[in-house]
Amino acid sequence: MQTDELKKKYDELKMQLHPDVWKLMEQWSGLLKEYESDFFEFDVRGKKIKQDLVYRSLSGTRISKVYLPKYKDWGDILKWQLQENVPGEFPFTAGVFPLKREGEDPTRMFAGEGSPERTNRRFHYVSVGQPAKRLSTAFDSVTLYGEDPAPRPDIYGKVGNSGVSIATVDDAKKLYSGFDLCDAKTSVSMTINGPAPMLLAFFMNAAIDQQCEKYIIENGLSEAVNKAIESKWDIESLPKYTGEYGKKINPVKGNFDGHLPGGNNGLGLRLLGLSGRDVLPAEVYKKIKAHALATVRGTVQADILKEDQAQNTCIFSTEFALKLMGDVQEYFIKNKVQNFYSVSISGYHIAEAGANPITQLAFTLANGFTYVEYYLSRGMNIDDFAPNLSFFFSNGMDPEYSVIGRVARKIWAKAMKYKYKGNERSQKLKYHIQTSGRSLHAQEIDFNDIRTTLQALYAIYDNCSSLHTNAYDEAITTPTEESVRRAMAIQLIINRELGTAKNENPNQGAFLIEELTDLVEAAVLAEFERLSERGGVLGAMERMYQRNKIQEESLYYETLKHTGEYPIIGVNTFLNKKGSPTILPSEVIRSTTAEKDNQIEAVTLFQQRHKDRAADMLQRLQQVAVSNGNLFEELMETVQHCTLGQITNALYNVGGKYRRNM
C-alpha cells in the first residue's frame, strides 16, 4: 500500500525529467564499465581510434587515464554529467577529446629572428627528432605593421629584430622550406594580426608551390620545367637563397647540397620567384591548389579585436580589418580549408597588458562570440566556420588559471549548442596556452623556470590543446638555444615523467577546482552583461571600456607588487645578499647588417621583377574592395606580384587607416 504510493510518486517525478537526461542516467553504469577497461575506442572524423587507458607505475599501480566519480546519489551523478562529464562529452569541461593524442606532445617550437633563412635554420634545429613539426612564427615589427624593410633608419633598425622579416611570398617560401606544409604532421602558427590576410596569402601560396614542386619531381618534369624557366625568365634575376655559409644560391641552376640547414631537403626553394602556375598546365595547377588548401594545417592569429583592446598592431580601420577576416573565413569555407584555424582568438595579449584572468577570459570569449555574430550576419553557417576558430590564453600564477580552459570550454559548448544550434564539432573549443611572459622577471631569472613549470602544470592538468613554455631569460633578452631547450624540457618532464600527469582528468572532482569553475563561470557571465550594457564588444570598445579596465587591473597589480603585498620571490621579497639586482644579458641576439641589407635588396628586386604587373594587380585589388568582393581571394593572386608594403598602402586608400585612441 505504502510502496504503491511511493512508486506512483516516483513515476510522476520521472515524467518531469527531460528524456535526454533520463537517457544519460541510464547510460551511467555502462560508462563506468567502459572506463574500467584497459583500452578505449572512439571516433575521430569517421576514423576509429583505439588507445590505451592504463599506465602502470614502477610500483605496479594501475593508473587510469580517466577516473569517474564514485557518487551514489543519482542527482550528484546527473549534475556531474550535465556540468562536467567525461572528456570528449558535452559540455566538454574536462576536454574536447576523449583522450589526448598519442605520440604528440602539445609542444610548439617558437622561432623568428633575422632573415627567413636564419629562422628556417632555427625551425629545423628545434624540431629535429620530433615526429610532429609544430612551428610557431614570430615576425619582426616591420612585418607586424604591414610594411616593407627599407633603409630609412627608423625602419632599418627594426628589420629582423624580435622576429623574422617577411615581405614577399618568396620570403615565406624560404622561411618554411624543408617542411612539407601539407603533411598531416606539420602545422604552422603565425603570430600576425593587422596584415594577417597578406601573410596568410604568402603562406598559402608557399604551400601550393611546394606541392607543385613535389608534382614536378614525382612526374620527372624537373629538366623540362628548368628549360621552360630558362627560356622565359632571366635566371640571374630570380631571387636567391642565402645558404649556411653565406653563399647565395640560384634556385634553378644552383646546387643546394651542403648549403641547407640539417633537416632541410630543399622543398619549397625550387620555385623561388615563380609560381607553380607559371610552369604547370592550368588544370594541373588548379588541382594541386585545391588539394593543398584542403590539407594544409595551421593557425593564423588574425584577432583584430584584441589588437584594438590591448596590443595595438592594428593598421586598418577596425571595420575594414573585420571585413578582411570575414573574407578569409568565407574563402576557407568555399575552398574547404578545414585544417587551418582562420583566427586565434587571443586572451594572451589582454593578460600581458595587465588584465586579471577573469577579465582575460571574459573579454576573449566575448570577442569570439562577436566573430560568430559577424560571420553569421554575413550569411555563413555556424557549422561551416566554428571549427575554424581557435583560442589562445595566457597562464599565470593566479588561482583562476587552474580552470581557465574548463570554464572556456563549458561556456563555449553551452552557447554553441543551445544559442547557436551548432553541431558537436562546433561546440568544441580548442585553445593554445602560453605561460605568462608578464610573470617572468628580470631579477633572479633562474627562478623564472620554476614559475613556468607551475603554469605549465596548470595548463596540462587543464587539458590544453597545445602549449608553449617561455624561456627563463625572455624577460631580459631573446631566448638562447640553451634556455629554449630548458623550457621545452619543462613540458617533456611533466608529460613523460610526472606520474599524476599520466592521468588526463586530474582536476575533476577536486572541491577547489569545482568551486573555482563555478565562480569563474559566473564572473565571466557578469562581465558579458557589463559589455552588453555598453552595446556589446564593439560598443564597449568605442568607449574604451576594455582598454581602461585592463589598465586599471594592471595598475592594481603594479601597486601591490610595489608595496610587497603581492609577494614575488626574488623580486620584492626573499632577495639575495646583493639585493637581487636586475640581470643584464651578456649578449643580445640582433639581426646583422648583412641580413637587413639582404632583405632590403630582396624586396627591391622583387618589386623590380614584378614592376610590369604590380600596379595592375594593386588596382585590381582596390577594385575588389570598392565593389565589396572577396579580398582574400584576390590577395591570393596579388601576393604573386606585390610586396607586403605595396599591398598595405594600396588597401589604406580603400579601407582607411586605423585611427588611434586615447
Added chain:
Amino acid sequence: MPATIHNKIRIVTAAALFDGHDAAINIMRRILQAKGAEIIHLGHNRSVHEIVECAIEEDANAIAITSYQGGHLEFFKYMKDLLDESGCGHIKIFGGGGGTILPAEIEELQRYGITRIYSPDDGRMMGLEGMIEDVINKADQAPPTIQGGILESAERMPFPLGEVYDIRLIARAITLAEQGENYSHLVHRLKANASKQLKSEIPHSTGGGASDEVAILGITGTGGAGKSSVTDEIVRRFLNSYSDKTIAVISVDPSKKKTGGALLGDRIRMNAISSSRAYMRSLATRQSDFALSKYVQDAIDICKAAGYDFIIVESAGVGQSDASILDYVDVSMYVMTPEYGAPSQLEKINMLDYADVICINKFDKAGALDALHDVRKQYKRNHELWDAKDDELPVVGTIAAQFNDAGINELFERLMETVAKKTGVNFNGEIEHHAHLKDTTDNSTIIPPRRVRYLSEIAETISGYNTWAEEQAAIATKLYQLVGVIKMLDEK
C-alpha cells in the same frame, strides 16, 4: 624635491614606430601633465618624421618616447639628426625601453645628443616621480629666441621636412603670442617668405599672404562627439580635392585648473595631418571654463600671414550655451551626436542658432533618424525657415569612423559651398554640388542592431542551462531517495 616650472613646458609623447607598447608612456604622460606640462600625445607606432614634424609644429620643448621593439639606436639617432637638420636641435629627446636598451647603448645615445634614456635601474633608484621631475627640470629652459638658437639659422636653411611654409617661424610666433610677447618680426618674415614663394611660383604655394583669400572654419561641439575625427576627415578630403592648397588646423583643449597642465589630445586622432601642405597647432586654454584660448586670434593671424589657404579652428568640448567660436571664424560648424537626451535639450543649444552647418556624427547610433528630424525642426524654428525642405537644410548625419562615409562627403561639399557663399573663396573653381540623395548608413554593419544584445542572450542561455541542470539533478536525487525507501520497505 618637487619641480618648479619656470616656463610653460610642452612635451610630445609617443611610442616608437612599429611599436604598440604604450602602457609606460601612458603612465608617464599622465604624471607629466599632473606636474603642469602641456602634453601633445601621439600614441603608438609613430615614425620619426611624424614625431619631429609634430614637435616643430607644436614648438615643443621636448620629445619623450618609449621604444620596446628594438632598433632604438637607429630610431633615436635619426630623430636627433632630423631635428638638427631642421634647425631644431634645441628640442630635447628623452626615452626609455625597459631592459631592451642596454647600458652601453644608453651611453652611446646620450653621447650622440639624446638628452636622457632611462633604464630600469634609474626607475628603481629615482622612482617614477623622480624620473618625471628629471625630465621636467631638463626640459624647462626658455626656448631659443630669434637671436640665438634655431631661428637665426632658419634663414639659411630650406624649410624643414619638405613643408610648404616655414613651420618653425609659425610655431614660434604662436608661442610668443601665448607668452604675451611681441611676434610681429616673425609675421613680417612669414609674409616675406610667402610673397617670395608667390613670385617664384613654387608648386604647392598659392596663398602668398593674400589674407583676403583665406577662409576660416570653426568647429565646435560637445565633448566626445568626434570633433577630431570629423576634422581629420575634412582635412583629408581638402588635401585630396585641392592638390595645390594648404591647410592649417588650430585645435584647443582645456588646461587643468589645479595643475596648469593640459592633455592636447586631438593630434592622436589625426591621420591626414602629416602632409607637407598641412600645419597643426594644439593650444591649451591656459584658463579654465573656456572653450578657446585667448590666443586663437593671434594663431589665426599668424597662419594667415604664412599663407595657408584654409584654416580650421577646433574648440574644446563645449556646453550648451557656448558660442564663442563665432567671433573668430567665417563659417561655423556644430558637431553633436544623436545622444543629447530629450528634444527639449536642443532648444538650449546656442550653436543651433548660429552654426552654418550642423553635423550629427555617430549616425550609426540608435535614434539617429529621430535626432536628424528633431535637429532639423529646431533649426527651422531657430532660423524661421518654416517652408524650407528638410533636404536643403545644412544638417548632415555622418559616421566619421566609417571609411569614405557618404555623410562626411556630403558634409564636406556643404562646407565648401558655404565657404564660397560666405567668403567668396573658391579653392578650385566651382564646387561640385550633389543633391542630397539619402542619409548615410552604416554600410558594413558588423553586428546587426537586432543582434546587439548577443552577449546578454548568451549569459541568459548559460544561466538558464545551469538552473535547469540543478532542477533536473534535484529531481534525480528525489528519485534516488524514493528508490532507496521503496527498497527498504520491500525488504521489510
